[in-house]
Amino acid sequence: MPGFELFGDLEKKQVQDVLDNGVLMRYGFDAMRNNHWKALELEKAIGERMQSTYVHTVSSGTAALTVALASAGIGAGDEVIMPTFTFVASFESILAIGAIPILVDIDDTLTLKPEAVEKAITEKTKVVMPVHMCGSMANLSALKTICKKHNLLLLEDACQAIGGSYQGKPLGSIGDLGCFSFDYVKTITCGEGGALITNEKTYYENAHMYADHGHDHIGNNRGAEAHPFLGYNFRISELNAAVGCAQIERLDEFLAIQERNYTILRNALEAVTNLQFRTVPEGGVENYSFLNFFLKDEETARIGHQALSNAGIDACFYWFDNNWHYYRKWEHLTSKISLGKLPKEVLEQLPDYNTSDFSVSDHWMGRNISCLIKIGWTEEEVQQRAQKMKTVLSNL
Numbered sequence: 001m002p003g004f005e006l007f008g009d010l011e012k013k014q015v016q017d018v019l020d021n022g023v024l025m026r027y028g029f030d031a032m033r034n035n036h037w038k039a040l041e042l043e044k045a046i047g048e049r050m051q052s053t054y055v056h057t058v059s060s061g062t063a064a065l066t067v068a069l070a071s072a073g074i075g076a077g078d079e080v081i082m083p084t085f086t087f088v089a090s091f092e093s094i095l096a097i098g099a100i101p102i103l104v105d106i107d108d109t110l111t112l113k114p115e116a117v118e119k120a121i122t123e124k125t126k127v128v129m130p131v132h133m134c135g136s137m138a139n140l141s142a143l144k145t146i147c148k149k150h151n152l153l154l155l156e157d158a159c160q161a162i163g164g165s166y167q168g169k170p171l172g173s174i175g176d177l178g179c180f181s182f183d184y185v186k187t188i189t190c191g192e193g194g195a196l197i198t199n200e201k202t203y204y205e206n207a208h209m210y211a212d213h214g215h216d217h218i219g220n221n222r223g224a225e226a227h228p229f230l231g232y233n234f235r236i237s238e239l240n241a242a243v244g245c246a247q248i249e250r251l252d253e254f255l256a257i258q259e260r261n262y263t264i265l266r267n268a269l270e271a272v273t274n275l276q277f278r279t280v281p282e283g284g285v286e287n288y289s290f291l292n293f294f295l296k297d298e299e300t301a302r303i304g305h306q307a308l309s310n311a312g313i314d315a316c317f318y319w320f321d322n323n324w325h326y327y328r329k330w331e332h333l334t335s336k337i338s339l340g341k342l343p344k345e346v347l348e349q350l351p352d353y354n355t356s357d358f359s360v361s362d363h364w365m366g367r368n369i370s371c372l373i374k375i376g377w378t379e380e381e382v383q384q385r386a387q388k389m390k391t392v393l394s395n396l
């Protein structure tokens with residue numbers, strides 16, 4: 001998956017443009033910058049590739065999620081539905097604005113289970129935030145229907161699935177808002193960076209102001225700009241955006257390599273009995289950043305994961321035990337351990353996750369093995385890996 005694997009001349013040239021004039025900031029300094037506007041250029045390229053009218057780039061994927069929620073007016077005490085399997089950034093962004101993360105089961109798509117989403121809706125629910133984990137997507141048509149019925153926003157976290165699509169549309173562009181991360185280990189990287197996309201002008205206008213201390217960005221005297229509401233600083237720097245300009249150009253090249261590598265592994269594993277691939281919702285096309293499969297039970301998955309590692313197959317994850325991606329190890333969230341005092345809404349409304357029943361999620365995650373697809377592998381390396389994996393998993 002990581003774009004850093006193919007970091008090269010294109011990236012260097014883009015960064016050099018910025019270094020040549022020394023304007024490291026996305027706003028202002030018009031005379032000095034020699035017409036280089038990397039953040040703007042990156043936003044234009046993302047908008048075209050993602051078929052979205054509005055794009056705003058920020059400092060990280062977590063920032064993108066936070067700004068997206070804030071831009072839609074989500075705040076203290078509002079409930080946001082998110083999956084049990086995701087990165088911690090999901091609840092961090094929700095808590096950052098004083099809202100309440102409502103954890104909900106996943107299914108064999110490894111993303112939100114629509115029936116569980118519907119059950120979790122209350123008077124306070126404002127947003128459903130599916131996370132397209134490990135390269136594939138949630139059942140977006142089911143979630144859209146639920147959101148429509150209950151008048152909720154759909155915010156797609158497409159940080160791990162950039163370039164994938166659903167019913168012909170790019171992931172991230174299907175909900176009211178979509179978010180991407182360009183951190184160092186994502187399919188394309190800026191070093192650090194993120195973006196939100198939307199077709200809703202109001203969200204976009206709110207987003208660029210909120211992400212820059214509330215600056216209204218009207219006129220060309222930054223110091224004289226008005227601040228229509230309270231904001232924050234989630235800006236991306238021109239240096240980071242420059243790397244992104246090179247990487248977005250290469251996105252489809254990266255995806256093609258991922259698809260080739262994924263397909264070789266998948267074809268080999270089709271022959272293994274008692275192995276079930278992750279379900280991809282109808283009309284969905286993965287971005288092929290991971291190959292996910294289920295073994296017959298938790299014990300087999302643990303043994304299988306260890307056996308793959310013993311055979312020298314790196315980059316296969318057993319997320320069930322992971323500190324960062326699954327609710328079982330999120331004791332800082334479930335026990336409300338924060339540096340300072342949490343908002344009263346969070347203290348009062350956060351469900352007691354130590355007593356919650358997520359056995360449906362456990363059923364899938366306990367059996368899941370998730371193998372990263374690298375773009376730096378040669379075809380021969382992938383062929384060898386495929387044969388090794390097939391042998392190890394067939395012998396379980």
Ligand SMILES: *Cc1c(COP(=O)(O)O)cnc(C)c1O
Pocket residue numbers: 059060061062063086087089090131133157159160181182183193194
């Ligand atoms: C990486 C990631 C994020 C956060 O991105 P950062 O840029 O690291 O802040 C959010 N959600 C998911 C699913 C991610 O994988």
